[in-house]
Each structure stands twice: as C-alpha cells, then as structure tokens.
Amino acid sequence: MQQTSTAASEPALAQPAPVRRLKSLDALRGFDMFWIAGGEEIFYVLAKTTGWAWAAFMAQQFTHVEWNGFRPYDCIFPLFLFMAGVSTPFAVGSRLERGVPKGELARKMITRGLILVLLGIIYNNGILVKTLSETRFGSVLGRIGLAGMCGQLIYLYFPNPKVQYAWFAGLLLAYWAMMKLIPVPGCGAGLLTIDCSLAGYIDRSIMPGRLYLKVHDPEGLFSTLPAIGTALLGIFSGQLLKSEGRTANRGQKTLWLVLGGLSCLVLGYSWGLVFPINKNLWTSSFVLVAGGWSVLMLALFYWIIDVKNVSGWAFFFTVIGMNSILIYIAGEFIDFEYAAKFFFEGILSFFAEPVRAVGAIVGLLAVKWAFLYILYTKKVFLRV
Incomplete structure (x- = not known):
C-alpha cells in the first residue's frame, strides 16, 4: 500500500535520501x-485470545467495510x-524552479506510474x-501509480490553482453523474451494487485477466478517475505547506489544513446521503x-513534528516511511515470519497464550523494522 518527496519522480534503487524532506510526511507515511x-494484527489477536470488548471493537475498526460505509482502516490506502x-x-516544484x-x-x-503498475502486477501474481x-492487473500500487501520475501531470501542465480545483471538482462530479445516469445492460442506471455498478461493468468489459471480486475490482480502471481527486487533495495540501508569503507561518498552515479537512468531511458525509x-x-x-x-492526520503530524519540533518519537515511523514501498512488497519475497520465530519463539514459550500470540506479532514487526533500520543506516532506499 503509495510517495516520496524530493526524489519521487526519479526511478532509482539504493539512492541517497534527499536532503530536503518534510519530516512529518515521512513519519505519517511510516x-x-x-x-x-x-x-493491525495486534488487535485481531487480542480480540481472539482475550475476548476483551475494547480489543474486539478495535479489531473491527481495522477491517474494511464490506460495501457502503467507512471505518478507519478504509483510510489506509487513500492516505x-x-x-x-x-x-x-516539493519534488516536482523544486525541479521546475531549477x-x-x-x-x-x-x-x-x-515512467514512475508504469513501474508502479508493473510492481503491482508482480505483487498480485x-x-x-x-x-x-489468471492474471489480476488491478492493484493497490497500480492505482497509486496511475492516479498519482495523472495528478502530477495536472499539477505540471495546469499550474493555476483555480484550474486544478476545477479539475478536482470536475472529476468528482463527472464520476457521480456517470455512475448515476449511464445505464448498465441488464441492470439500468444508478444501481451501485457489486453486480450492477457502471464501474464494475466497464472494468469487466475492458480489463484483461481476472477481477479481484470476479465481477468487480476495487482497483479497477474506471474508479481510478475519482482516485485522481485523492492525489489532487494531497497536491493542494503540499502546495499550502510549500507556500511562502502570507501563508508562510506554520501555525497558520496547520489551521488551514484543519479547516480544509473539516470542510471535506462535511461535504463528503453530506454527499454520502445521495452517493454512498x-x-x-x-x-x-x-x-x-x-x-x-487524511488532511487532518497530516495537520496533526505537521503541527507536532514541524511546528512544535517534537520529533524524537517519530523516528520509529520515519524508518518505515523512508522505505514504504519496499516493505510493502518485500513480504512477498522475504520470509520475515521465519526470522521472527527464530529470534522470539523460544522466549515466548514461557508465557501464556495471549502473551505468546501478541508477542509473535510484535516480534514479526520488530524483525521488519530492524530490516528497514539496517537499510536506513546504510542509506539504501527504494525509490520509484
């Protein structure tokens, strides 16, 4: 699951970390x-082994809503x-300035977008x-690649913020209109079910290979259109944080982020009454x-780390965030669980079941973090 700063658009492996980085962004990514x-497995295991009500509640929050609705875990990918x-x-703007x-x-x-599409296909298959x-072409990395690429191209060729906002509004309104008004053969218009949505029908018609849910793919091609809006929201936030002049005050930038995030929530939940x-x-x-x-989380991390300069606690997440794509795909090729059992299974055998179960998850996370920390100290980062 996109996404780097100053070297984001240059495909490279094992390149040094850029000097100018938004520290809060690396921490939030991590x-x-x-x-x-x-x-999230910590909550699943706690709920299963203890039956604690709060653990069961948290475990549910770290699952996706089956269809309509929203839980915190549904924000992980769009974030x-x-x-x-x-x-x-920061990445593209600095190059334009040069x-x-x-x-x-x-x-x-x-190139970056297509590489992410290819990595997504490899990750899936x-x-x-x-x-x-048998091949599934839709993927999380593919959506990040295509939507992020389109958002960057809009930023590049339409530098006027008002035009960018028009793109954002136009994409969301056009997607709504098409999903509600264009009829699907055998279903009619406006049905937003797994079998009858316009997005599913178009993906079944034009995408090769298999779809994740057979008749629908959550990372299909058609629903990439509104996902460009997600990338544009990030671009708007990045422009604010990079801006100078009257908005140079970091405290004011934080306030604008909070107001922007709250405005999106009000509009989104209101729109959800007619477009789920x-x-x-x-x-x-x-x-x-x-x-x-996402904007509110960025505001929180930015205010704590970049405004108040309280950043020591964030090092744990920064190590992960600096190699986010690598750790996402590494599990398909590296047996971290074997290493975790080697180091921790003997120690955990002395404890009761809940401790053993949670300890196994913590041990697995520790092994992954240690792997990333070694790469961090060696300044080895996977940049796409």
Whole structure:
C-alpha cells in the first residue's frame, strides 16, 4: 500500500535520501505503512485470545467495510495516495524552479506510474508467468501509480490553482453523474451494487485477466478517475505547506489544513446521503471523507513534528516511511515470519497464550523494522 518527496519522480534503487524532506510526511507515511505491514494484527489477536470488548471493537475498526460505509482502516490506502500528492509540489516544484523542462518531468512521471503498475502486477501474481485469464492487473500500487501520475501531470501542465480545483471538482462530479445516469445492460442506471455498478461493468468489459471480486475490482480502471481527486487533495495540501508569503507561518498552515479537512468531511458525509461512501467504488463522497481524515492526520503530524519540533518519537515511523514501498512488497519475497520465530519463539514459550500470540506479532514487526533500520543506516532506499 503509495510517495516520496524530493526524489519521487526519479526511478532509482539504493539512492541517497534527499536532503530536503518534510519530516512529518515521512513519519505519517511510516505510520500508515505500520498498519499495512501487520500492526493491525495486534488487535485481531487480542480480540481472539482475550475476548476483551475494547480489543474486539478495535479489531473491527481495522477491517474494511464490506460495501457502503467507512471505518478507519478504509483510510489506509487513500492516505498513501494522498501523501504521494503532498510530496508532488516539493519534488516536482523544486525541479521546475531549477528549470527542468516539463517534457522531461512528464516522462519521469509516466515512467514512475508504469513501474508502479508493473510492481503491482508482480505483487498480485508473483514473478512466475501466468495465463492471461489468471492474471489480476488491478492493484493497490497500480492505482497509486496511475492516479498519482495523472495528478502530477495536472499539477505540471495546469499550474493555476483555480484550474486544478476545477479539475478536482470536475472529476468528482463527472464520476457521480456517470455512475448515476449511464445505464448498465441488464441492470439500468444508478444501481451501485457489486453486480450492477457502471464501474464494475466497464472494468469487466475492458480489463484483461481476472477481477479481484470476479465481477468487480476495487482497483479497477474506471474508479481510478475519482482516485485522481485523492492525489489532487494531497497536491493542494503540499502546495499550502510549500507556500511562502502570507501563508508562510506554520501555525497558520496547520489551521488551514484543519479547516480544509473539516470542510471535506462535511461535504463528503453530506454527499454520502445521495452517493454512498464506498471504497470499492471509490465514490466521490469517499474521496472527500477519506481525504478529509487524511488532511487532518497530516495537520496533526505537521503541527507536532514541524511546528512544535517534537520529533524524537517519530523516528520509529520515519524508518518505515523512508522505505514504504519496499516493505510493502518485500513480504512477498522475504520470509520475515521465519526470522521472527527464530529470534522470539523460544522466549515466548514461557508465557501464556495471549502473551505468546501478541508477542509473535510484535516480534514479526520488530524483525521488519530492524530490516528497514539496517537499510536506513546504510542509506539504501527504494525509490520509484
């Protein structure tokens, strides 16, 4: 699950970390990836082994809503895409200021997007070649790649913020209109079910291979259109944080982020009354709700780390955030569980079942973090 700052658009492996980085963004990216890497398993295991009501409640919050609705875990993926947008004004903007031609930047954006699509296909299907019908082409990384790429191209070729806002509003309104008004053969218009949504029908018609839910893919092509809006929300936030002049005060920037996040939530939950909040369909209301929470989380991390300069606690997450894509795909090729059992199984055998179960998850996370920390000390980072 996107997304780097100053070197975000240059494909490279094992390159030094950029000097200019938004510390809060690295920490927030690491916080997001912590849950993707297995942090949510702590609540699952606690709920299963203890039966504690609070653990069961938290475990439920770290599951996806089956169709309509929103839980905190539904924000994990869009937050990652949102942060890819936040980094854009720092990464792309600095290159524009140095006079790098737009054509060169566009080629790098497209290359990065296609690399992420390819990595997503490999993550879903492994490196062994499968038949076309067995291959799933939609993926989390693919959506980050395509939506992030389109958002960056809009930022590059439409630098006027008012035009960017028009793109944002136009994408969300157009998606709403198409989903509600265009009829689906055998179903009619406006049905937002797994079998009858326009997004599912278009993906079944044009996407090769298999869809994740057979008749629908939550990372399909058509629902990538509103996902561009998620990336644009990140770009708007990044532009604010990078801005100078009257908005140079960091405290004021934090306030603007909070107001923007709250506005998105009000609009999103209101829109959800007529266009349900749905992650699988990536509805326009979902873009605003997930985006609103993402902006508020960015505001919190920015205020604590960059405004108040209280950053020591964030080092744990920064180590993860600096190699977020690597740890996302590494589990498919590295047996972290074997290493965790080797180091911790003997010690945990002396404890009762709940402690053993939670300790196993903590041990697995510790092994993953140690792996990333070694790479961090060696300044080895996977940049796409």
